Amino acid sequence: MQQLKYFQHYPDNLQAQIASLIKEHKLQNYFKNKYPCGHQLQNQQVLYQYCTDIKQRFLKNTPRLNNVSFTKHTDMMKGTLGTHTHKQHRHGQKLKARYDIALNNQLKYAPEAILRALIVHELAHFKHAEHDKAFYKLCCNMEPDYHQLELDLRLFIVLDELALNFYKLS
Numbered sequence: 001m002q003q004l005k006y007f008q009h010y011p012d013n014l015q016a017q018i019a020s021l022i023k024e025h026k027l028q029n030y031f032k033n034k035y036p037c038g039h040q041l042q043n044q045q046v047l048y049q050y051c052t053d054i055k056q057r058f059l060k061n062t063p064r065l066n067n068v069s070f071t072k073h074t075d076m077m078k079g080t081l082g083t084h085t086h087k088q089h090r091h092g093q094k095l096k097a098r099y100d101i102a103l104n105n106q107l108k109y110a111p112e113a114i115l116r117a118l119i120v121h122e123l124a125h126f127k128h129a130e131h132d133k134a135f136y137k138l139c140c141n142m143e144p145d146y147h148q149l150e151l152d153l154r155l156f157i158v159l160d161e162l163a164l165n166f167y168k169l170s
């Protein structure tokens with residue numbers, strides 16, 4: 001099953017469960033039961049404020065977030081579902097840092113918890129470049145259910161790829 005490529009690093013028994021969820025067409029019900037509604041963060045300013053609030057709470061001593069946007073489809077296998085860029089530029093005598101977050105367009109119509117997990121992931125990269133222990137520890141600090149939500153995020157991408165994303169209709 002092609003979709004299982006997103007779950008290769010999970011244990012075999014979990015992969016088997018995921019495979020049957022997809023094969024038996026139960027994926028949509030899984031989402032309908034667990035996350036009945038989609039988020040309301042389509043507006044760029046609302047989205048920016050949402051991210052800034054999380055950042056202010058958990059990552060106080062990091063530079064200001066410059067921009068957050070939904071951009072076009074990115075390949076989950078190559079990178080991640082979002083990107084974070086960090087540029088430095090001279091502003092007078094001061095070196096100013098500038099942080100941008102770009103989120104995969106597929107998350108424009110998605111459950112809030114899942115979008116939040118992706119935002120937490122990208123924010124955690126402000127402090128840790130690699131996906132190491134310290135990185136995931138910070139993710140879990142910002143979102144205690146992070147690991148489950150990352151799994152659901154991967155399942156959500158499958159839902160969207162199979163054209164079953166019902167959040168687009170609501």
Ligand SMILES: [Zn+2]
Nearest residue numbers: 080121125131
């Ligand atoms: Zn990452």
